[in-house]
Amino acid sequence: MTVKRILISALVLGCVALVWLFLTFYERYSEEIDIGWGTKARHNPYLAAEQYLTDLQMKPRQADNISVLQGLASDATLFISSSSQVYNPTKAQELIGWVERGGHAIVVAYTGNFDSDSGRSENRDWLLEAMDVSIKEGYSEFELQQTLEQLLGEDAVLEPEQNPADAMREHNRKIDEGEPEEEPEEEPSRNPVVPEEDLITLPVEGNSGIQLYLDPSHLLYHPAFNDETYDNGPVFWAKISRDDSGVPFMQFERGNGVITLMTDSTLWQSQRIGHFDHAYFLQLLAGEGEFIFLTRPRFESLSKVARQYAAEFFLAGALALLAWLLLHGRRFGPLQPEPEVSRRSLLEHISACGHYYWQDDQCEALLRGYRQELLRRLDATHIDATKKRKLCDKLCAPTGMDERLVVETLWGKPPTTEETFTEHMRNLQRIEAVL
Numbered sequence: 376m377t378v379k380r381i382l383i384s385a386l387v388l389g390c391v392a393l394v395w396l397f398l399t400f401y402e403r404y405s406e407e408i409d410i411g412w413g414t415k416a417r418h419n420p421y422l423a424a425e426q427y428l429t430d431l432q433m434k435p436r437q438a439d440n441i442s443v444l445q446g447l448a449s450d451a452t453l454f455i456s457s458s459s460q461v462y463n464p465t466k467a468q469e470l471i472g473w474v475e476r477g478g479h480a481i482v483v484a485y486t487g488n489f490d491s492d493s494g495r496s497e498n499r500d501w502l503l504e505a506m507d508v509s510i511k512e513g514y515s516e517f518e519l520q521q522t523l524e525q526l527l528g529e530d531a532v533l534e535p536e537q538n539p540a541d542a543m544r545e546h547n548r549k550i551d552e553g554e555p556e557e558e559p560e561e562e563p564s565r566n567p568v569v570p571e572e573d574l575i576t577l578p579v580e581g582n583s584g585i586q587l588y589l590d591p592s593h594l595l596y597h598p599a600f601n602d603e604t605y606d607n608g609p610v611f612w613a614k615i616s617r618d619d620s621g622v623p624f625m626q627f628e629r630g631n632g633v634i635t636l637m638t639d640s641t642l643w644q645s646q647r648i649g650h651f652d653h654a655y656f657l658q659l660l661a662g663e664g665e666f667i668f669l670t671r672p673r674f675e676s677l678s679k680v681a682r683q684y685a686a687e688f689f690l691a692g693a694l695a696l697l698a699w700l701l702l703h704g705r706r707f708g709p710l711q712p713e714p715e716v717s718r719r720s721l722l723e724h725i726s727a728c729g730h731y732y733w734q735d736d737q738c739e740a741l742l743r744g745y746r747q748e749l750l751r752r753l754d755a756t757h758i759d760a761t762k763k764r765k766l767c768d769k770l771c772a773p774t775g776m777d778e779r780l781v782v783e784t785l786w787g788k789p790p791t792t793e794e795t796f797t798e799h800m801r802n803l804q805r806i807e808a809v810l
Contacts, residue, residue, distance in 0.1 A: 449477035450664035459485040475630025511621035585652035590639035594621025
């Protein structure tokens with residue numbers, strides 16, 4: 376056996392040994408890494424709700440204007456993320472008319488610029504006024520908990536005896552001292568820790584009830600709560616277990632459809648739809664037809680758009696610069712002389728304009744227009760010879776012109792030379808000066 380064959384055999388045996396070792400000790404495993412919200416989820420806060428409805432064989436879609444009502448079927452469900460999108464009384468009546476034909480509208484009351492004294496926003500809310508609903512101020516513990524979750528994580532819990540400032544100081548202290556976070560003994564619940572009296576339990580047929588946690592910072596109020604004889608009032612409402620006079624959720628029947636009013640616009644957003652029974656509540660309210668999310672469009676920030684299209688921007692700029700260089704770099708024939716930068720005097724300009732008008736036969740029109748204006752001012756446009764003579768006698772003394780010159784100036788033939796034209800214009804100016 377030659378040395379070459381020995382080396383080839385050793386190489387083959389080594390490769391086989393490596394393959395055997397890899398197949399013997401290799402272990403495949405998968406690991407999920409949370410990288411945060413994706414692009415679609417950042418643009419569409421209701422993406423999880425749409426996917427949930429799609430899994431239920433429903434047809435969700437997005438819209439950004441109330442004009443979607445014009446082509447909406449009567450069995451559809453329309454979710455309006457802010458009642459301010461019903462921006463005039465005509466649109467409010469269109470929405471109520473569509474509901475009366477069998478539609479279901481879920482509307483979140485707009486609480487921006489809220490006035491606690493009048494119970495309404497500074498801008499008129501046409502839909503709430505049509506339903507005779509006002510807004511009352513609740514309490515802001517919901518907002519504090521939401522802020523803690525954003526800063527400290529979803530597992531942040533505000534103890535009853537602890538205020539948000541103390542919680543933040545404790546969190547910062549652990550970060551500064553490098554203290555490791557305590558590992559939870561058991562898997563944390565998907566639901567945030569909230570006071571029991573803030574939960575809403577809705578009765579459901581065939582179920583012990585569903586639990587919801589709606590934003591209590593603003594509540595809805597209707598006069599029917601205190602007046603049982605009120606017509607067209609809400610047929611159902613959910614009250615928080617507190618002494619508040621308002622409620623976060625109510626329903627009205629209008630014709631064959633239903634209008635649901637609520638104060639929480641984040642209930643079905645991606646960060647909260649998995650809490651409690653929020654997703655099941657969305658399923659109960661959805662009809663058999665389409666489900667339309669009428670939300671405000673969200674746009675990327677200017678800095679992010681600039682980073683996203685920076686390559687195209689600089690490429691277009693480079694091409695434009697290249698085209699400009701090619702355009703101004705070409706030259707045919709000798710260089711033209713530099714144009715004169717000195718400007719002529721005003722008298723030269725007037726003289727040049729006069730010569731141009733004279734050569735273009737426009738001086739007669741100028742003279743005729745000047746004459747007609749003077750005759751109009753003298754009230755002598757259409758007069759006989761006797762009145763002409765009287766007018767000439769009247770003008771001779773103040774102008775220093777004889778009768779023949781006045782007649783020739785006002786009614787004579789147009790001049791044929793530059794000198795006579797100038798003389799006629801000067802005489803007309805003398806007559807005009809004495810008027």
